[in-house]
Amino acid sequence: MLSKIPPEIFLMLAALFWSGTFVTIKLALESVPPFLFISIRFWLAGLAILLLYGKVLFRRENLKKHYILPILLIAVTALSGYALQTIGLVTTTATQSGFITGSYVIFVPMLQILIERKNPSLQTWIAVIIVFSGLFLISQNGSTFETLYSGYAISVGDWLTLASAFLFAAHIILIDIFSRKIPIPVLVSLEIFFIAILSTLALPIEQNLNVAFHQTKLDYKFWLGVIYTAFIATILTSQIQARYQKTVSATRAGVLYSLEPVFAFILAYFILGESLSILGGIGCCMVLSGILLSEVR
Numbered sequence: 001m002l003s004k005i006p007p008e009i010f011l012m013l014a015a016l017f018w019s020g021t022f023v024t025i026k027l028a029l030e031s032v033p034p035f036l037f038i039s040i041r042f043w044l045a046g047l048a049i050l051l052l053y054g055k056v057l058f059r060r061e062n063l064k065k066h067y068i069l070p071i072l073l074i075a076v077t078a079l080s081g082y083a084l085q086t087i088g089l090v091t092t093t094a095t096q097s098g099f100i101t102g103s104y105v106i107f108v109p110m111l112q113i114l115i116e117r118k119n120p121s122l123q124t125w126i127a128v129i130i131v132f133s134g135l136f137l138i139s140q141n142g143s144t145f146e147t148l149y150s151g152y153a154i155s156v157g158d159w160l161t162l163a164s165a166f167l168f169a170a171h172i173i174l175i176d177i178f179s180r181k182i183p184i185p186v187l188v189s190l191e192i193f194f195i196a197i198l199s200t201l202a203l204p205i206e207q208n209l210n211v212a213f214h215q216t217k218l219d220y221k222f223w224l225g226v227i228y229t230a231f232i233a234t235i236l237t238s239q240i241q242a243r244y245q246k247t248v249s250a251t252r253a254g255v256l257y258s259l260e261p262v263f264a265f266i267l268a269y270f271i272l273g274e275s276l277s278i279l280g281g282i283g284c285c286m287v288l289s290g291i292l293l294s295e296v297r
Helices: 007-028 034-057 065-088 094-101 104-115 122-139 145-150 156-178 184-201 203-208 220-247 250-257 260-272 278-295
Strands: none
Touching: 007 094, 007 220, 007 250, 007 260, 034 065, 034 184, 034 203, 034 220, 065 094, 065 156, 065 184, 094 122, 094 156, 094 260, 094 278, 104 122, 104 156, 104 278, 122 156, 122 278, 184 203, 260 278
16 A cells, blocks of 8 residues: 555655654743753654664674764764754744754755865855845744844844754765765664763753753653654654655655745644744745755756
């Protein structure tokens, strides 16, 4: 039955599942501080990974010391991205976070200049200008053209989310480099465990910096968030990617994944009651157009 369903449908489902993280994390942050959420999320994902890849992970040929440092670097980059995105959601909306995070596809070719010495095309640079113009308008969501003319401000949450998008792009570049040298099950498994360990070690720092904005309550919002992000948005989507992305061109997959912020807005509208002003709507359309322009060749 599943074999009759086009693989593009499953990739769209993956984008839908990822979009749900913005809403569930936004709700969970009303109950727990960011690093506690991230820590429990990845410990649960790690236990699921053991069930999936345990036999492969503990084979002698896969346990090599020179794998540790690259995977640790990948984990630090990913954790930094998740942390900034999660903390940013405290002061920005799920809709804005979704579209700003989606700009990571623009940062990837820019980082390729520095790391892999690959010069982006003119089309990519045009997409960069469109996306960043759109991000500025998204950050002014709720404003009007009149108030924008008299002055503007970008929230701390939007800046943190933009920084997380940059880190996610760096994470993609590192994955691209080291996935050719390290078996994928080993890379994914150890990355998840490293993130869990590092986020747990960061808990005392979070408390000292007074990042914990709310009293910790392990209520239904918290459990909904960690279960959804650990099992559906992490484990299930990784299985969908592994099985179906290889049957679709990279360009088409990128375009389908770019639907993630659109789905995030739809979910935030119906679940959280978030809305877009005219400026925010124009900005979202510009970001989506820029993302599509960067993906389509």
